[in-house]
Amino acid sequence: MNSYRVSFYKDLLNSDGHSFKCLQREVDVQSDGPSQALVLAERLVDNERLNADCVEVIHLADDHRELASAPNHSSPPCKHTWSRTN
Numbered sequence: 001m002n003s004y005r006v007s008f009y010k011d012l013l014n015s016d017g018h019s020f021k022c023l024q025r026e027v028d029v030q031s032d033g034p035s036q037a038l039v040l041a042e043r044l045v046d047n048e049r050l051n052a053d054c055v056e057v058i059h060l061a062d063d064h065r066e067l068a069s070a071p072n073h074s075s076p077p078c079k080h081t082w083s084r085t086n
Helices: 034-044 064-069
Strands: 002-013 019-031 054-060 079-083
Touching (some): 002 034, 019 034
Antiparallel strands (some): 054 079
């Protein structure tokens, strides 16, 4: 199993009319792949209430706690994005 961080975003407009992604909720899960991580995370949060426009799933390295403090980590985590606006 792998560790994934699933982030739920809402597309909003700022006062200047520019859109931006606002993080609504973030969940760490263990799963076999990014699609399963998304399904598990949606079960843990009330996605119907969030009505997220975009969901990002990032694969976390096994030692992601150490990587967060290492400033020169050369390989970024793998990121999968699902848009709900299509």
